[in-house]
Amino acid sequence: MDFISQLSIFVLAIFVGYYVVWSVTPALHTPLMAVTNAISSVIVVGALIAAAPTDWSSAKILGLVAVAFAAVNIFGGFAVTQRMLGMYKKKEKK
Amino acid sequence: MEADVMTHATAAPGWVPLAYLAAGVLFILALRGLSSPATSRQGNMFGMIGMLIAVVTTLVTHQLASLPEIAGALLIGGGIGYVIAQRIAMTAMPQLVAAFHSLVGMAAVLVAAAAYLNPDVFGIGTADNIHLVSRVEMSLGIAIGAITFSGSVIAFAKLNGNMSGAPIMLPGRHVINLGTLAVIIGLIAYFVTDQSPWVFWAITGLSFLIGFLLIIPIGGADMPVVVSMLNSYSGWAAAAMGFTLHNTAMIITGALVGSSGAILSYIMCKAMNRSFISVIAGGFGADAGAAAGPGGPKVDRPYKKGSADDAAFIMKNAEKVIIVPGYGMAVSQAQHVLREMTDTLKKEGVSVKFAIHPVAGRMPGHMNVLLAEANVPYDDVFELEDINTEFGQADVAFVIGANDVTNPADKTDRSSPIFGMPILDVDKAKTVLFIKRSMGGAGYAGVENELFFRDNTMMLLGDAKKVTEEIVKALAH
Numbered sequence: 236m237d238f239i240s241q242l243s244i245f246v247l248a249i250f251v252g253y254y255v256v257w258s259v260t261p262a263l264h265t266p267l268m269a270v271t272n273a274i275s276s277v278i279v280v281g282a283l284i285a286a287a288p289t290d291w292s293s294a295k296i297l298g299l300v301a302v303a304f305a306a307v308n309i310f311g312g313f314a315v316t317q318r319m320l321g322m323y324k325k326k327e328k329k
Numbered sequence: 330m331e332a333d334v335m336t337h338a339t340a341a342p343g344w345v346p347l348a349y350l351a352a353g354v355l356f357i358l359a360l361r362g363l364s365s366p367a368t369s370r371q372g373n374m375f376g377m378i379g380m381l382i383a384v385v386t387t388l389v390t391h392q393l394a395s396l397p398e399i400a401g402a403l404l405i406g407g408g409i410g411y412v413i414a415q416r417i418a419m420t421a422m423p424q425l426v427a428a429f430h431s432l433v434g435m436a437a438v439l440v441a442a443a444a445y446l447n448p449d450v451f452g453i454g455t456a457d458n459i460h461l462v463s464r465v466e467m468s469l470g471i472a473i474g475a476i477t478f479s480g481s482v483i484a485f486a487k488l489n490g491n492m493s494g495a496p497i498m499l500p501g502r503h504v505i506n507l508g509t510l511a512v513i514i515g516l517i518a519y520f521v522t523d524q525s526p527w528v529f530w531a532i533t534g535l536s537f538l539i540g541f542l543l544i545i546p547i548g549g550a551d552m553p554v555v556v557s558m559l560n561s562y563s564g565w566a567a568a569a570m571g572f573t574l575h576n577t578a579m580i581i582t583g584a585l586v587g588s589s590g591a592i593l594s595y596i597m598c599k600a601m602n603r604s605f606i607s608v609i610a611g612g613f614g615a616d617a618g619a620a621a622g623p624g625g626p627k628v629d630r631p632y633k634k635g636s637a638d639d640a641a642f643i644m645k646n647a648e649k650v651i652i653v654p655g656y657g658m659a660v661s662q663a664q665h666v667l668r669e670m671t672d673t674l675k676k677e678g679v680s681v682k683f684a685i686h687p688v689a690g691r692m693p694g695h696m697n698v699l700l701a702e703a704n705v706p707y708d709d710v711f712e713l714e715d716i717n718t719e720f721g722q723a724d725v726a727f728v729i730g731a732n733d734v735t736n737p738a739d740k741t742d743r744s745s746p747i748f749g750m751p752i753l754d755v756d757k758a759k760t761v762l763f764i765k766r767s768m769g770g771a772g773y774a775g776v777e778n779e780l781f782f783r784d785n786t787m788m789l790l791g792d793a794k795k796v797t798e799e800i801v802k803a804l805a806h
Contacts, residue, residue: 236346236575236577238462238572241571241572241575241580244577244580244581245568245571245572245580245581245583245584246584248353248580248581248583248584248585249584249587249588251581251584251585252357252360252584252585252586252587252588252589253588253592255357255360255361255585256360256585256588256589256592256593257592258361258364259360259363259364260363260364260365260366261596261685261687261693261694261697261712262366262685262694262697262707262712263363263366263369263694264692264694264697265422265426265692265693265694265695266363266369266373266694266698267360267363267589267593267693267694268426268556268557268560268590268593268692268693268694269422269426269429270359270360270363270372270373270376271360271560271564271585271586271589271590272426272429272430272433272560272563273376273380274359274376274379274380274585274586275563275564275566275567275582275583275586276380276432276433276436277352277356277379277380277383277567277578277579277582278433278436278440278566278567278570278579279380279383279384279387280349280383280384280574280576280578280579281440281443281444281451281570281573281574281576281579282436282439282440282443283384283387283388283391283399284391284450284574285440285443285444285447285450285451286395286398286399286402287391287392287395287399287450288392288395288447288450289392289394289395292446292447293446294442294443294444294446294450295395295443295447297439297442297443297446298440298443299398299399299402300402300439301435301436301439301440301443302399302402302406303402303403303405303406304406304432304435304436304439305406305432305433305436306402306403306404306405306406306407306410307407307409307410307413307429307432308410308429308432308433308436309380309406309407309410310407310408310410310411310414311409311410311411311413311425311429312410312414312429313373313376313377313380314410314411314414314415315413315414315417315422315425316373316376317370317373318414319422319698319701320366320369320370320373322419322698322701322702322704323366323369323701323707324701324704324706324707325366325367325706325707325708326708326709327706
């Protein structure tokens with residue numbers, strides 16, 4: 236994929252992000268931060284590629300450490316978001 | 330250069346880019362779900378599916394022979410993350426988010442370093458000749474990642490109390506910071522012409538340094554902006570690495586997270602009527618530390634002091650009570666007993682609502698999460714603009730652990746450092762009950778609150794949780 240295509244995706248995604256985030260209710264801003272944290276760990280893709288070669292090298296070790304760090308975030312981020320969202324309850328109707 | 334990018338792209342099966350695109354779309358839906366608490370859990374599920382697709386796609390298109398050690402790293406990291414997520418106290422959420430940001434930053438640094446050391450694997454050139462565009466992308470990735478890491482570590486230490494929340498001011502810090510930043514940008518430009526290791530590691534080292542320097546002068550009350558800003562940076566770091574790896578999921582996610590953090594920073598700044606630059610320049614709240622000390626200004630103006638029994642009596646006979654929580658409620662963990670008080674009042678037929686200022690607490694939405702934890706239904710909790718007109722009809726405004734966000738001087742006193750900050754109009758209520766630890770200290774902004782000395786204000790001095798417990802007892806009589 237050439238640079239211009241990537242840049243197009245990037246710029247359009249910023250606009251999507253802009254409108255989607257403004258529509259997030261302020262009551263959920265903390266879960267928003269937790270979940271954006273979890274999804275930004277998609278950087279794990281790069282870590283997996285670095286860790287993939289079968290020959291051991293410093294790059295592979297860096298990759299594996301990055302996989303572990305990103306995994307803390309992925310599991311931790313989604314789990315804590317789920318836990319928080321589970322607490323938001325509507326008024327019970329009598 | 331174009332040619333081997335093309336061969337790299339066609340080496341993977343045709344469905345691979347589509348799978349990454351699907352992951353990116355699922356992440357957008359994850360954020361979309363947060364527009365209402367009702368759809369939010371489904372949104373979070375979309376996010377998890379997106380992540381699963383991204384990870385599995387990468388694994389099956391790369392050497393599965395390395396699976397054992399990769400699975401090991403995933404399990405160790407994932408296990409730690411899951412356990413922390415289950416055990417963390419809701420009041421500790423700001424520091425947890427800061428800690429998580431630091432991990433994203435560090436992961437970006439490690440991935441960029443791995444790409445520099447072994448560019449073949451990433452399809453971005455050879456060890457002695459990395460593509461020029463990739464050099465810019467990876468150096469930006471490592472710089473933003475390093476800033477995110479060291480900045481988040483400081484934010485964590487301040488929020489967690491390992492480090493004083495007071496701003497630490499170095500002499501000539503603006504010159505040092507701008508100078509360091511200029512050198513980093515210069516080195517990134519130079520890296521395009523010379524990919525020697527010293528250039529790359531100098532960029533990395535200086536970026537770690539500036540992340541640290543940027544956050545130490547920023548005081549505790551400005552942390553909501555800092556945490557949002559670091560959230561944004563972690564996104565831009567992921568996006569930069571997405572460009573390096575030609576990966577759509579990473580580019581889309583980076584853009585989403587980057588704009589999300591930027592919008593939150595903007596909302597926080599606006600709620601304090603301060604410019605982003607002035608927050609980043611730091612030093613705000615420096616006077617508050619001094620004023621709160623033992624030698625702080627003596628209060629000799631008359632004010633009305635009330636007891637828990639008085640407060641209980643007033644609220645029992647009220648028709649409408651609006652509760653204004655702030656950071657003090659989080660510190661003393663008063664949210665549960667506050668909900669008990671609310672329940673008792675509701676049984677007496679009193680209408681009770683909660684009013685939240687955007688910068689209450691230490692991160693965006695902090696108060697909402699704590700109230701949700703204490704089982705306060707979310708339809709009883711209102712944002713500033715939705716409830717502010719109602720204070721005029723309220724019999725009681727019950728302020729617990731908030732200060733600056735209720736100060737009428739923000740509207741009238743031009744010399745106040747927080748002049749122009751939108752406030753909750755608690756002074757319009759018939760009676761203001763104000764829980765405060767003591768009369769000595771001013772708020773974080775170092776400003777005396779005019780409200781304390783008004784005729785319709787009754788001060789309840791003491792720990793937020795203890796005072797509320799006493800009120801609950803008094804209400805039972």
